[in-house]
Amino acid sequence: MTTPKDIEKDLRYLQLLAHSFPTIADASTEIINLQAILNLPKGTEHFLADIHGEYEAFQHVIKNASGNIKRKVNDLFGTTLRESEKRELCTLIYYPEQKLELVRANEEDLDDWYHITLHKLVAVCRDISSKYTRSKVRSTLPPDFAYIIEELLHERTDDLNKAAYVNVIIDTIISTGRANDFIIAMAEVIQHLAIDQLHLLGDIFDRGPGAHRIMDLMEQYRHWDITWGNHDILWMGAAAGNDACICNVIRLSLRYSNLVTLEEGYGINLIPLATFAMEMYKDDPCKEFQPNLNGGAESTNAKTQRLTAQMHKAIAVMQFKIEAQMYHKHPEWRMEDRDLLSNINYEKGTITIGGKEYDLKSNNFPTIDPANPTRLTEEEEALMKHLHHFFMVSEKLHRHLRALLGHGCMYGICNNNLLYHASVPLNDDGTLKSVEIRPGHSCSGLELMTDIGMQIRAAFQNDTPDDERQYAIDYFLYLWCGPDSPLFDKSKMATFERYFIADKETHHEAKGNYFLLRDNETICDNILDAFGVNGNNRHIINGHVPVHVASGENPIKANGKLMVIDGGFSQAYHKETGIAGYTLVYHSRGFQLVQHEPFTSTEKAIMQGTDIKSTTQIVEMSSHRMLVADTDKGVELNKQIADLKKLLYAYRHGFIKESERKK
Incomplete structure (x- = not known):
């Protein structure tokens, strides 16, 4: 309960907050809005690791939301559409510009196709957007069509009073020659809303030919983060x-x-x-x-x-x-x-x-x-x-570097999940290993990851003292191949031996204790404790070491506490792993692991409607549908609500005067 002492203690902050909410009505409206958001279903998070330059496969997984859009289309249209029609609709959503070219070249009654297709797209978009607030959906809409899309999403043709209204909107879109642009806009909105947050667990670079194209894509992506991998570093x-x-x-x-x-x-x-x-x-x-x-x-x-x-x-x-x-x-x-x-x-x-x-x-x-x-x-x-x-002079490389720095870190904690690329260095007994990251300074666990992240950033900051900056630049090599690097964690990188020595005994790279002990639930719990990750359903999610599915290896370890989601996106690993990557999907019902088969090509996806064949494995389901209130965002929103309630108290008890100005 708020007291005058609480207000006096926080008065300076509340005065600043009053600039955003200058009246009792403004503050009350925002409380109502935030309380409503807390009761929406949790947004869908996607976790991917070790993409290794495979742009076409990565792009397709993003466009089809790891198969989620296809599932939505199947749920919506069931037996009312033939399989070929559902496949065509999905391809249109994934690749609207290219698919429209084929349709215009082959469709005899284009206006009729437009009319039917636009209604289908509105139905898909309405279903996918149903878990978000209108303001959040509005933020994803292209300015040219924002008003029209919003009207279509919130008016139904089964309402006889509005059926004619909706049909006239669609007819006018077609008659004014904007159907193609509108379809492209709708497809992009569906793609954006199908994934609420994208988590990349490192290694965008090396092996495949499209790392730069992946980074171009991520520069335009709305909500993503990355825990740096050894190849990114x-x-x-x-x-x-x-x-x-x-x-x-x-x-x-x-x-x-x-x-x-x-x-x-x-x-x-x-x-x-x-x-x-x-x-x-x-x-x-x-x-x-x-x-x-x-x-x-x-x-x-x-x-x-x-x-x-x-x-x-x-x-x-x-x-x-x-x-x-x-x-x-x-x-x-x-x-x-x-x-x-x-x-x-x-x-x-x-x-x-x-x-x-x-x-x-x-x-x-x-x-x-x-x-x-x-x-x-x-x-x-x-x-x-x-x-x-x-x-040093590659502008595009340094632009992509800034994106990695802006969206990345050595580790992340999100909704009771601890994310990092490879490992946390451990001693033989499973305790956190103290690592010297610069002369005279050793640390472990959370502090180690944090300090390494700060040192990486110091390499790119002009105000860093020259000697410290040079050491930070040098340290990238240790992060790449140092025995106690959390991004490598092996006894050595046997590059020379593999090139020049036939005896494979010399090629062996002994794995660090983390990889030997990570199937132990107690060890994983200790790591989660050290990073301050609480809750009953907490997990470690990482990649780095490909899971050999073909040999029977399970990506779910430590009784479900650890999920290793490097399934081998890189074509170089397909024979070794037997699959072509994983996506871990965390939605309001729980966790699902989506196992992907190799992607053929974008051209075949467009021309023949081929999709990545994916198998979904239920990892962990919640006993109740998770809401925004159950997430980190919910914690933050509750804090905002508490602050706004203090502001209301301050207004009503005369600590702060309402302003007549409007926001």
């Missing part, structure tokens, strides 16, 4: 000017024969690298560096593959040198043993690791001085300056 490090990250980004692009994102997306000029590689490795078959063409990359001719392999080897050797320099620069990382170039006997063609000698598959290192193996040659220095410059 690698690109962020490259954009910050970390040369080791730049080399890794280019190497991975060459490894998967995918230069579209680099060259076409971000304008990174690789001609200097190609020229250098052809000269240095002209007589080298570069067998170990042949591109991986099983990841969906377009087939290339032998000449192009050879050049790609030469560029691949050239940038890999530069990467190993620069990484080794950085490990010695930062002994506190305890990674100096990863300077493998210094362990090579260049005369014998062998390398010593852990006291054991191994033969190298290739001993052709024309740019390495055995007396100083980690030093770049003059040519490599010049090349690195060129590449560094291209990453």
